[in-house]
Amino acid sequence: LAIRARNDFRAVMNHEMRTLMHAVIALSSLLLETELSPDQRAMIETVLKSSNLLTTLVDDVLDLSRLEDGSLELEIGPFNLHEVFREVINLIKPIASIKKLSMNINMALDLPTYSIGDKKRLMQTILNIVGNAVKFTKGGYVLIKASVANPESSRDWRPEFHPASCNGHFYLRVQVTDSGCGILPQDIPFVFTRFVQSRSGSNRSTGGAGLRLAISRRFVNLMGGHIWIESE
Numbered sequence: 001l002a003i004r005a006r007n008d009f010r011a012v013m014n015h016e017m018r019t020l021m022h023a024v025i026a027l028s029s030l031l032l033e034t035e036l037s038p039d040q041r042a043m044i045e046t047v048l049k050s051s052n053l054l055t056t057l058v059d060d061v062l063d064l065s066r067l068e069d070g071s072l073e074l075e076i077g078p079f080n081l082h083e084v085f086r087e088v089i090n091l092i093k094p095i096a097s098i099k100k101l102s103m104n105i106n107m108a109l110d111l112p113t114y115s116i117g118d119k120k121r122l123m124q125t126i127l128n129i130v131g132n133a134v135k136f137t138k139g140g141y142v143l144i145k146a147s148v149a150n151p152e153s154s155r156d157w158r159p160e161f162h163p164a165s166c167n168g169h170f171y172l173r174v175q176v177t178d179s180g181c182g183i184l185p186q187d188i189p190f191v192f193t194r195f196v197q198s199r200s201g202s203n204r205s206t207g208g209a210g211l212r213l214a215i216s217r218r219f220v221n222l223m224g225g226h227i228w229i230e231s232e
Ligand SMILES: Nc1ncnc2c1ncn2[C@@H]1O[C@H](COP(=O)(O)OP(=O)(O)OP(=O)(O)O)[C@@H](O)[C@H]1O
Pocket: 128, 132, 133, 134, 135, 136, 137, 178, 180, 181, 182, 183, 191, 196, 197, 198, 199, 200, 201, 202, 207, 208, 209, 210, 211, 212, 213, 214
């Protein structure tokens, strides 16, 4: 019965809520095309921004719910790995430049162009981490490094994870560094738990539900990888 209720709930979230949100988004976009006073324009812009945020929140809650009961499956296919990073940069750079953060990417020369995996979920995960770096950094920089993990240089890795590449598989290593507030050492073990936010950077004003690190960890685990935080 509980499973049935959960599936019904998810179906409603997915279909009904999405349909309603689409109507709100489409109509407020249309309204913005009309003649409005500055006050009205600002209000409709807020309606549009909030509806977009609500839509991504619904997506996140659905993803997490399906990840938690194991019903989310990766969609594996060939994709351009370099393009994933280009798309991440294109999406995040405008936000970084509003905040006057320098944003750079460092792709190793031996990073394969084509790869097989779940492009959408890989990109979503990288976006979550890079998005946090930009969100919790007031000034300075955000740096993304992408390389192929080399099992020989195991000192780079946490002791509990030893990637070993075999027949055509490789471990993609993505390192995101920022000059922001960091995370208190005592908070690190908890921030991958849903709805948990660190005391150092988050407050009501940064917004967010505290879901995306939880989602990211589950995606990385599904892909056979490992994700961790270092803060100083
Ligand atoms: N780069 C970072 N610098 C400082 N704190 C961070 C960083 N990344 C994550 N955190 C901390 O970890 C918490 C959890 O991150 P998570 O992405 O799950 O949630 P969120 O960003 O608050 O909300 P959302 O679900 O919208 O992403 C954040 O609230 C923040 O306290």
